[in-house]
Amino acid sequence: MKTLMLGWEFPPVISGGLGTACYGLTKAMGNLGIQITFVLPWSGAASPANVKMVDTNNPWSAIETGKLKHVRFRFVPAMLSPYLSAKTYSQILAEYLQGKKSKAGSNPSTTLSAREVHYGHDIFREVDRYAHSVMDFAPMEDFDVVHAHDWMTYPAGMGVASITGRPLVVQVHSTEFDRSGENVNQMIYDIERAGMHAARRVIAVSNYTKNILIYRYGVPSEKIEVIHNGVDFSSNGHCPHPDGTQSDKVVLYLGRVTMQKGPEYFIQAARKVIDVYPNVRFIMAGTGDMLYRMIDLAAWLGIGHKVHFTGFLNGPQVQRAYAMADLYVMPSVSEPFGLAPLEAMDNDVPVLISKQSGVAEILTHVLKVDFWDINEMANKIVSVLKRPPLHQTLRQNGSWQARRFRWEDAAEKCKRLYEAVVA
Amino acid sequence: MPAVCFYFQVHQPFRIRHYTVFDQDTRYFDDNKNQFICRKVANKCYLPANRLILKLIEKHDGRFKVGYSLTGVLIEQLYLYAPEVFESFQRLAETGCVEFLAETYYHSLASLYSPEEFKEQVVKHCQTVEKLFGQRPHVFRNTELIYNNDLPGIVAQIGGFDTILAEGADHILGYRSPNFVYRPVAAPDMKLLLKNYRLSDDIAFRFSNRQWAQWPLVADKFALWVNQVNGCGTNVNLFMDYETFGEHQWEDTGIFDFLWHLPDHILRHPDNSFKTPGEVAASYDSVAELDFPHIVSWADIERDLSAWMGNPMQKNALDQLYALEKKVKRCGDPDLLVDWRKLQTSDHFYYMCTKYFSDGDVHKYFNPYDSPYDSYINFMNVLDNVEERADRILGREEMELALMPRKAHGHRRKR
Numbered sequence: 079m080k081t082l083m084l085g086w087e088f089p090p091v092i093s094g095g096l097g098t099a100c101y102g103l104t105k106a107m108g109n110l111g112i113q114i115t116f117v118l119p120w121s122g123a124a125s126p127a128n129v130k131m132v133d134t135n136n137p138w139s140a141i142e143t144g145k146l147k148h149v150r151f152r153f154v155p156a157m158l159s160p161y162l163s164a165k166t167y168s169q170i171l172a173e174y175l176q177g178k179k180s181k182a183g184s185n186p187s188t189t190l191s192a193r194e195v196h197y198g199h200d201i202f203r204e205v206d207r208y209a210h211s212v213m214d215f216a217p218m219e220d221f222d223v224v225h226a227h228d229w230m231t232y233p234a235g236m237g238v239a240s241i242t243g244r245p246l247v248v249q250v251h252s253t254e255f256d257r258s259g260e261n262v263n264q265m266i267y268d269i270e271r272a273g274m275h276a277a278r279r280v281i282a283v284s285n286y287t288k289n290i291l292i293y294r295y296g297v298p299s300e301k302i303e304v305i306h307n308g309v310d311f312s313s314n315g316h317c318p319h320p321d322g323t324q325s326d327k328v329v330l331y332l333g334r335v336t337m338q339k340g341p342e343y344f345i346q347a348a349r350k351v352i353d354v355y356p357n358v359r360f361i362m363a364g365t366g367d368m369l370y371r372m373i374d375l376a377a378w379l380g381i382g383h384k385v386h387f388t389g390f391l392n393g394p395q396v397q398r399a400y401a402m403a404d405l406y407v408m409p410s411v412s413e414p415f416g417l418a419p420l421e422a423m424d425n426d427v428p429v430l431i432s433k434q435s436g437v438a439e440i441l442t443h444v445l446k447v448d449f450w451d452i453n454e455m456a457n458k459i460v461s462v463l464k465r466p467p468l469h470q471t472l473r474q475n476g477s478w479q480a481r482r483f484r485w486e487d488a489a490e491k492c493k494r495l496y497e498a499v500v501a
Numbered sequence: 502m503p504a505v506c507f508y509f510q511v512h513q514p515f516r517i518r519h520y521t522v523f524d525q526d527t528r529y530f531d532d533n534k535n536q537f538i539c540r541k542v543a544n545k546c547y548l549p550a551n552r553l554i555l556k557l558i559e560k561h562d563g564r565f566k567v568g569y570s571l572t573g574v575l576i577e578q579l580y581l582y583a584p585e586v587f588e589s590f591q592r593l594a595e596t597g598c599v600e601f602l603a604e605t606y607y608h609s610l611a612s613l614y615s616p617e618e619f620k621e622q623v624v625k626h627c628q629t630v631e632k633l634f635g636q637r638p639h640v641f642r643n644t645e646l647i648y649n650n651d652l653p654g655i656v657a658q659i660g661g662f663d664t665i666l667a668e669g670a671d672h673i674l675g676y677r678s679p680n681f682v683y684r685p686v687a688a689p690d691m692k693l694l695l696k697n698y699r700l701s702d703d704i705a706f707r708f709s710n711r712q713w714a715q716w717p718l719v720a721d722k723f724a725l726w727v728n729q730v731n732g733c734g735t736n737v738n739l740f741m742d743y744e745t746f747g748e749h750q751w752e753d754t755g756i757f758d759f760l761w762h763l764p765d766h767i768l769r770h771p772d773n774s775f776k777t778p779g780e781v782a783a784s785y786d787s788v789a790e791l792d793f794p795h796i797v798s799w800a801d802i803e804r805d806l807s808a809w810m811g812n813p814m815q816k817n818a819l820d821q822l823y824a825l826e827k828k829v830k831r832c833g834d835p836d837l838l839v840d841w842r843k844l845q846t847s848d849h850f851y852y853m854c855t856k857y858f859s860d861g862d863v864h865k866y867f868n869p870y871d872s873p874y875d876s877y878i879n880f881m882n883v884l885d886n887v888e889e890r891a892d893r894i895l896g897r898e899e900m901e902l903a904l905m906p907r908k909a910h911g912h913r914r915k916r
Contacts, residue, residue, distance in 0.1 A: 354522055442858050445874055457521035461878040464522075467813035468877055475855055 079496055080113040082221040082238065084212065084231035086160050088118065093390075094334055095307075095417045096160040096251050099283070100227055102310050106489035108148040112496070115219055116149055117234075119156035119208055121174070121197075152215065156208040157197040158230050161334065164263060166367075167201035202265055209234035216242055223247055223496050229254075229266055232273025239276070245499040248273045249281040249305075253290050256412040257338050271295050278499040281305050281492070283415040284436020303495055306440055308485035309420045327358045327463045330403035330427070332396065333410075333418055335366035340409035340432065340449045345372055347409070349379040350456035355463055363388045363399050400425035404469065405462045409449050410435050419444065423480035428472035430458050440483065443475035503680060503730040504776040504784065505767055506694070508568040508642075508666065509743040511547070512608050513539055513575045514848035516869050520882045527890065529840060529883045534869060536582045543583040546747035551589040553746075553757055557764055558598045565764045566598040568778045569743070570642055573606030573626050574846060576633070587633075594634035600777035601630045603638035603662070609845035610809060612643055613796075614823040616655050622842070623659055640778045642666040644847050646696065646740070646799040647806070650792065653688035662691070664782040666740065668799040669695035673791065680734025684787035692782040693791055696740040696799060700726060705741040709754035720759055724766035727773070735785045736776070740799070801856070809850040814877040818850060821884055825891065832894040841887055844880070852876035 083104060087097030104114055157171060174197065198204030212234040216224075225247045226235030232248055239246035254262040254270060274280050274295055280302045282288040288304050291297040329351070331344045341362065348360045362372060362385060369387065376385040391399060400406070406422035406429045413435035420437065422429050423444070431438055432449040445458045462469050516538075518531035557565045571590065579587040593599045605611055606626040611619035623641070631637045641662045643652060648667040656662050669679030679695035703723070707713045715722070727737050742749065750756040767773050776784065800808040810816055822844060829841045853873045870876045 350523070442872065443855070443874075446871065453521060453523065457523065457882075458878065460522045461881070465814075465817070465877075465881060467817035468874065468881075470813050471855060472874065475858075 079111075079223070079493065079500070080221040081107075081115070081496065082216065082219055082224045082244075083114050083116045084224065084226040084234055085116050085118065086227060093160055095415065096228060098310075098417055099251060099307050099415075102308055102485040103488055103492065104149060105146055105310075106308070106485035107492060108146050109486070110489050110493055112148060112489075112493060114149045115152060115221060117152045117154055117212060119158040119230075120153040121155065121157045121159075152219075154208060154211045156211065157204055158208055160228070161257075161336075162201060162230070163257075164201050164266075167204065171197060171199075171204075202269075205230050205233055205269070209237050213237040213241060222500050225249065226273065226277075227251060229270045229273060232269055232276075236273060236276045245278040246273075246276060247279050247281060247495065247499060248277040249283075250274070250287055250291060250414070251283055252338075252414045253287065253294070255290055255294055256287075256414050259337065259411070277301075279303060279495055281495065283307055285439050286434075286436040287414040303491070305488050305491045305495075306436070306483060307415050307417055307420075308483045308488050309417070309424050309480055310485060325357060327355075327404045328361060328402050329358060329459055329463070330361050330363065330399055330406045330422075331409075332361075332363040332391070332399060332406065332422075333408065335362065335364050335369045335372055337368060338411055338413070339366075340411045341366075341368055341372050342375060343409040343449055343452055343455065344407055345375045345379065345381075345385065346452045347407075347455040347459060348376070348385060349381055350452060351459050351463075352381055352384055355460045358384065358463060360385045361388060361399065361403070362386070363391050363396075365390045396421075397425070400427050403427045405430060405459060407455070407459065408432055408435065409447075409455065411449050413437070420480045420483060423476040426473050426477050428462055428469055428476055430455070430462070441476075441479060443472060443479045445472070502732065502772040503727060503734050504736045504774045504781055505727060506568070506736050506738045506776050506778055506781045507566075508570070508602070508738070508740045508778055510570055510642075510741070511575055511743045512572040513542065513578050514608065514846040515574055515578070515843045517844075517849065517879050517883055520879050520886075522882055522885075524882065525886070527836075527840070527886065529886070530843065531869070535578060538869075539578045539582040542744060542748055543579075543586045545752070546744050547583070547586045548589065549752070549757065550743065550746040550760075551586070551593060553760060554599075555589070555593060555596070557761065558593075558596045561764055561768065563598055564768060564775060566600070566775045566777045566780070568600040568602055568640070569593075570602040570604050571630075572604060572608040573622075573629055574608060574843065576629060591634065594636065598777075600640065600779050601634050601636050601638055602640045602642050602666070602778065603627050603630065604642050605644055607842045607845050608644050608847055609842070610644060610647070610819065610847050610850070611823075611845060612647065612652060612655065613806075614819065615826055616658075618823075618826060618845075619655060620659050623656075627659075627661070637661065640664040640666070640694075640782065645808075647796060648793055648798075649796045650686045650794065653685040653691050657688065657691070664692045664694060664778060666694050666696070666738075666778065667793070668797050668804055669698055669738070670797045670804045672804075673793055673797060677789070677791075678734055680730050680737055681788045682735065682782060682785045683789055683791040686790055686792050689790075692787050694736070694738050694778055694781060695791075697738050698799070700737060701739045701741050704739065704756075704759075705745045705749065708745075708750050708756055708759070717755070718759065720762035720766045723759075723763060724769070727767060728770055731770075731772070736781045738778075738781070807856065808854055809847055812853070812855050812873075814855075814873070815850045815853045818853065818877060818880055818884070821881070825884070825888055828891045828895065829887070832891050834890075834894055837887065837890055837894070844884065844887070849876070849880055853880070 085100040088101055092098055108114055198207045216238040224235050224238045224244055226232050227249050228251050235246050254267045274297045280297055282302050282304050285304050288302050291302055292299055333339045335341045376382045406427045408416055408419050408431045410432045416435045416437035419429045419431050430445040433446050434449055438446055447455045515530045516535050517529055603626050605622040607622055611622055627638055639662055641656050646668045679697045683693040685691050685693055708718055730737055746756055796806055797804055852868050853876045855873050
């Protein structure tokens with residue numbers, strides 16, 4: 079079975095769940111023997127460490143990498159990355175054009191960015207340009223199925239399916255409703271909807287997401303397959319934990335600081351927690367469009383000295399954050415899945431998650447709360463900090479439960495789905 | 502020849518309401534939910550089952566008998582929420598064919614933590630049963646049939662009991678059969694009645710299970726199994742939760758019809774009879790001593806204490822609860838004492854069990870909370886408030902003592 083995977087980031091450059099999920103799924107599918115041509119949009123930043131460029135002058139060069147079985151890469155020049163919105167794309171493009179102007183006259187390097195790539199004027203034009211680039215080389219590739227992840231790759235997927243006659247599978251890691259609440263961008267919604275309807279089958283990362291696809295996008299239920307994400311255990315085993323002699327407890331928020339993730343509920347709950355349990359510190363690890371508002375909010379609530387903002391954390395830093403955390407909180411407003419709590423649990427950290435998430439449907443050894451219920455959130459946070467038996471039971475049972483979600487199982491389901499659409 | 506001995510356990514806890522770290526008031530219990538559940542079970546089980554038993558007693562002219570134990574907390578809730586059920590139990594008592602057993606008033610695990618508290622609760626229960634039903638119980642069953650060799654000794658200190666019920670667990674019985682009367686180790690004057698768990702669970706659990714090889718269970722089939730005990734047993738002890746009839750096994754499974762026809766088939770054989778637990782103990786000598794070196798209960802497959810004490814949360818909750826005994830009793834505040842005692846009901850700890858929590862299971866149907874973790878959080882928040890109340894009362898007393906004027910001879914008068 080061969081697949082053309084229209085995907086996203088690879089380690090070490092991972093900005094969030096989308097990249098992690100793509101990587102985990104691809105690696106497991108490769109281990110199952112599926113041959114994957116992984117198409118990566120690339121705008122000339124540092125190459126992923128696992129992947130060695132063979133011919134840097136040829137952007138279509140396919141590379142084999144030792145760590146991943148049966149996976150080869152194709153790089154497509156595109157200024158696309160996960161979590162872009164129409165606004166942020168324009169910002170990034172403006173920065174890039176500024177940078178180019180100042181670099182004019184310097185020696186052309188051998189990286190892709192030196193080549194003359196005319197990135198799209200806005201995000202939709204860029205998505206379209208990317209689609210055409212992919213459609214240019216796709217007929218020369220050998221594959222049975224084309225698999226597209228999230229809306230920016232859907233037009234490419236539809237185009238490739240159309241000209242090669244191969245079936246399209248789209249995977250929904252998030253929808254406009256998750257990202258933007260009710261203020262959806264109509265054009266993005268239209269692209270999402272078109273992709274879902276054009277695809278032979280749709281993969282949803284949770285039943286929570288499946289429901290959104292049925293009720294908001296009109297996708298028939300039989301067409302949707304729920305394949306839950308897994309956890310990659312490659313990073314760790316048991317990490318050393320606060321042994322109780324630490325004077326302050328630590329409550330961790332690790333994720334993008336954006337509306338979808340509910341950071342303001344975390345900060346407001348922190349205020350209530352500190353009222354009754356003062357020996358605690360709150361860490362907000364991540365960056366995003368709401369970061370400065372959160373810093374302001376913490377100060378305004380009078381808890382600025384108890385809340386630490388670390389900015390974006392890389393792999394080893396994330397491990398250290400988990401090692402010092404007494405509790406991990408995910409207060410998401412709408413979370414299609416939620417890989418981070420699984421990772422936290424895998425790192426022996428008890429977890430409090432929003433009920434409005436996909437991962438809540440598969441986990442029982444966690445604390446759950448409605449994202450808006452700040453009182454209850456604070457109640458649960460204080461309880462975990464105050465009562466070691468609760469902490470201990472959640473920690474032990476949680477890590478056991480998280481490890482049952484393996485990418486191997488997701489890959490198996492994916493393989494069966496491929497076989498069904500190819501038949 | 503065997504005597505069929507039915508014993509029905511009737512109990513409802515005072516379920517705790519959602520109580521956060523920010524709550525300060527002393528309304529610990531979810532009156533709404535408790536009322537709702539009490540009325541629901543009254544309509545589905547207590548009223549129809551009581552009616553049926555009453556009719557059976559009248560039909561068989563005194564040959565049909567049963568035993569009950571109603572916990573104190575259940576009786577209180579019937580008073581509050583379903584008084585007509587209470588009246589129907591009184592009518593059953595008047596027939597003379599119904600025996601009421603004793604247990605801890607609060608359906609607690611006090612026997613494991615505080616013999617004093619345990620005794621007080623049993624005495625209170627006996628007094629209640631005597632006052633309401635006109636019977637002084639002489640058969641004892643501990644909460645969830647928890648039993649080991651130490652129990653008879655403590656029960657004997659209360660006085661008035663000659664028989665104790667226990668689970669007929671395989672690992673205790675070995676080759677022996679639960680269908681005889683036994684006696685406890687080091688208490689030769691007492692008798693032990695053991696639950697025949699196979700036959701009891703056939704009715705209580707397997708009755709409506711279509712995957713069961715013996716489904717459907719009809720009255721004559723069951724009577725046949727009972728008759729097979731003839732010659733190798735004196736009694737068949739069928740101990741179960743009363744909610745089997747209408748609540749665990751719904752009416753449409755035919756459970757009421759089964760019960761209605763069963764005495765006919767049993768009594769068809771002239772040597773068979775129905776006896777209350779007290780009558781079984783009186784009718785037969787004990788055949789052997791039974792050693793219960795470790796604690797046994799009737800709960801789950803393990804038949805041990807793991808349903809209530811299996812994880813750190815449960816142990817912590819129980820330890821903290823009983824650690825407050827001295828303090829609470831020193832306060833001399835009856836409301837505080839009652840609240841502390843209602844928190845002892847074993848169900849609270851059952852709800853904190855994580856044993857089967859991964860896959861969603863039996864425990865969950867009876868759990869009023871979303872998760873065992875929520876149960877623990879609510880319970881401990883309430884317990885903290887209980888302790889704060891006690892501290893406040895004791896703190897006030899100490900202050901008053903300190904402020905009291907000294908008497909002429911220099912001593913302070915203690916209240």
